Amino acid sequence: VDVVYDGVGKATLMKSLQVVRPRGTVVSFGAASGVPDPVPITALTGSKFLTRPSLAEHIHTRAELERRSKDIFGWMASGQLRLDRATRLLLEKAAEAHRRLESGQTVGKLLLGIGDVPADEL
Incomplete structure (x- = not known):
């Protein structure tokens, strides 16, 4: 998976990081299930990119x-x-x-x- 757009948050963010390909991107833009836990740096192994955009x-x-x-x-x-x-x-x-x-x-x-x-x- 090249890009994961995760609007759920706490319940899915770590799974999103697991399924995205090396050098893929996870866009965390919502928290429907709650604010995600802090992400360990090792979850980005494979040059994965995690971003949290803001309209502002x-x-x-x-x-x-x-x-x-x-x-x-x-x-x-x-x-x-x-x-x-x-x-x-x-x-x-x-x-x-x-x-x-x-x-x-x-x-x-x-x-x-x-x-x-x-x-x-x-």
């Missing part, structure tokens, strides 16, 4: 956020970017959305919509 490190200004958001929503509108696996809930169901995320019940994106945005049934 990629978007520094309001103008940059607006520009990037415009790009993404433009790509979605044109069909260049598709969200194949998405659960949609109305904003009023935000508490339910958080419960699903925290319990690991989600696969793919979980989107909150306002007003007439189509929503999946609970």
